Amino acid sequence: MKKLRTTISNWFDRLDDRWRAMPVKKQHRYTLLLFAGYALLSVIVLIKVCYDVAQSDNNITIEHIENPIIRQNKSPIFPQDSITTILKRKMYER
Secondary structure (H helix, E strand, O other), rough: OOOHHHHHHHHHHHHHHHHHHHOHHHHHHHHHHHHHHHHHHHHHHHHHHHHHHHHOOOOOOOOOOOOOHHHHOOOOOOOOHHHHHHHHHHHHHO
């Protein structure tokens, strides 16, 4: 784990050295380019959200919440008790 941390730290140090070695005018250009890309992506997402909200014709239906346990107990097949089955067999064996 320490080796991975050291490797990543060294990689970031090299990137920082390369960034600082770059002329300020080029740093400024890269920063503006990244900001413009971020702003463009943000505007596209906002337009998409506004479009989706404007196109929404779905009505919300409000219903009561049903208990899932009660719904499970309404099965058409009634479970048979194994004790009564065994007792009935013993009664009819004679």
